[in-house]
Structure formats: C-alpha cells, structure tokens
Amino acid sequence: GQSLEQPSEVTAVEGAIVQINCTYQTSGFYGLSWYQQHDGGAPTFLSYNALDGLEETGRFSSFLSRSDSYGYLLLQELQMKDSASYFCAVEGGYQKVTFGTGTKLQVIP
Amino acid sequence: NAGVTQTPKFRVLKTGQSMTLLCAQDMNHEYMYWYRQDPGMGLRLIHYSVGEGTTAKGEVPDGYNVSRLKKQNFLLGLESAAPSQTSVYFCASSYSDRGPENEKLFFGSGTQLSVL
Numbered sequence: 093g094q095s096l097e098q099p100s101e102v103t104a105v106e107g108a109i110v111q112i113n114c115t116y117q118t119s120g121f122y123g124l125s126w127y128q129q130h131d132g133g134a135p136t137f138l139s140y141n142a143l144d145g146l147e148e149t150g151r152f153s154s155f156l157s158r159s160d161s162y163g164y165l166l167l168q169e170l171q172m173k174d175s176a177s178y179f180c181a182v183e184g185g186y187q188k189v190t191f192g193t194g195t196k197l198q199v200i201p
Numbered sequence: 202n203a204g205v206t207q208t209p210k211f212r213v214l215k216t217g218q219s220m221t222l223l224c225a226q227d228m229n230h231e232y233m234y235w236y237r238q239d240p241g242m243g244l245r246l247i248h249y250s251v252g253e254g255t256t257a258k259g260e261v262p263d264g265y266n267v268s269r270l271k272k273q274n275f276l277l278g279l280e281s282a283a284p285s286q287t288s289v290y291f292c293a294s295s296y297s298d299r300g301p302e303n304e305k306l307f308f309g310s311g312t313q314l315s316v317l
Contacts, residue, residue, distance in 0.1 A: 100241075123304055134291060135244070137305035179243060181306075187232055187251050187297075188259065189306060193243035 094118040094184050096192035103198045104170055112165045112178050112195045120185025124156050124163045127179045129194070135179060138165070167197075175199045203227055207292050207309035214282045214316045222277040222312050224292030231297035233275040234306065235259075235267060237288040244291065250275055251297065282316045289313050 096116045104110040114124070123142040127135040141147055141156035141163060153166040167174055177194045184190065205226045214220055224233065231252050236244040236259075246259030250269040264286060266278045275294075279286060293306040 125304065125306075127306075134308040134310050135293075135306075136308070140304040142304070181244075183304070186257065188246065188249065188257075189234060189293075189295075190246060190260070191236070191244040193241065 094182055094188065094190040096180055096182060096190065098178075098180055098192045098195045100193070101196045101198070103200060104167075106170055106172060106199055106201050108170050109166065109168050110170060110197065112167075112180075112197070114163050114165075114180035114192055116161050116163075116180070116182050116192075118161075118182050118184040118190070121158065122183040124154070125181045125183070125189075126152075126154050126165045127181060127191075128176050129179065130176045138178075170199050172199050172201070205292055205294055205307050205309040207290075207312050209312060210310065211313045212315070214279075214314065216283060216316060218282050219278070219280050220282065220314075221279075222290055222292075222314075224275045224277070224294075224309060226273055226275075226292075226294040226307070228294065228296075228307065229272070230294035230307070231272075232295045233269065234293045234295075235265075235275065235277045236291045236293065237261065237286075238291060238311075239288050247277065247290075284316045287314060287316045 126138040129135040139154040156163040181191045234249040235247040248267040253272040290312045292309040
C-alpha cells in the first residue's frame, strides 16, 4: 500500500518562508506532486518531482529525496492568499495517485 | 475548453437510494480518478481508470462502482447510499505520458453529497 505523512497545520507570518514536509511509503514510485486547495475549491497542481533535487517555480519550490522517501514544499515571500491546504501526492505502481491528509497553512499579518 | 466537469454539484439522498455522479473531460486524457474528501482525511482514491473500458480499485472502493465506456466520461455509482458516504467527491484526469508538463492531475469542481 501507500501512505503519506505531513503536518496537519502550519502557521507563518506574511513575507516569511515556510516549509511543509512529506514522508511517504509506497510500492513503486514515479513521482511526488504538490497541490494547493483553498476552502471550498478544488485542488490545483503546484509542482512535481520525479528525480532527487529541487524544482523551483516562482515563489514555490519542491524538493525530493528518493533514498529518504521524503520531500518538502517551500513557499517564499508568503502572501495572505497562500492561506490554503497543501497536499503531497505520490504516483506509485499501477498509475495510482495517493494523497496525504493535507497541511492547513495559515498566513498571519 | 471546459476541462473536467462534474455533475451534479450538490445532491441529498436518503439512505438506500442510488445515484450516479458523472465526470466528463475534454482534454483527451487517458487516466481518470475518483476521490472522496472528508475533514482531516485528505483525498482518498475510490476507483480509477487508465483507459476506456478499464477500471481499478483504489483505497476505499467498497460501496461504489464505476464505468468508463467512453474515454471522456467516468461514472461513479452508489447502488445503496449510506450516511458514511456523505462527502465531497472529486474527479480528476491526466495524460498517460508522464513526461514534463504531463504529470499533473486536473480536478473537477467537486460534488457535495449528503446521505440522510
């Protein structure tokens, strides 16, 4: 089976940097993705890592270490609109995409 | 280009009733997924499909059935609804080629289902 662990809640100050961690156990691994979901909305794709290292997309970066079954999402220059839930997701064997339970990020002034 | 469309957006059922949720995508995606989302539980995979005429079980398949008769449509059925199936249901789709830019899931706007 597949399981993913991430913190349930994180609070950070506007303008600061926050890191959301994700550890996973999976049978088969093709990549780790991150999604953002605002209250009442649908998840939207942020980033994807198939190989070890850092991927940067604007204010957001994502890191993967396959040997440690670990990844993180880094959000820089936090804005109030970044308040949302963030989910890591693993694509494992048989094209299954499994999501973590999500991290609720609260950005405060 | 509508993307992924789910119908209906809201539905209230009585215990034991049946219903079908429809997901349609116009991006020619091979893969389609049904998830349910409950508070504190994240998104849990119910069933998925890697192509027309194929389906597979996810993490929580009991009480649900699916069909993928046409590539663009993925139907989720509840034969005898139970209060435990009260949830928000999301459909998603993606390309099969996991090259750059193809790895993302595109989600529908969700269906809020209440079973009384």
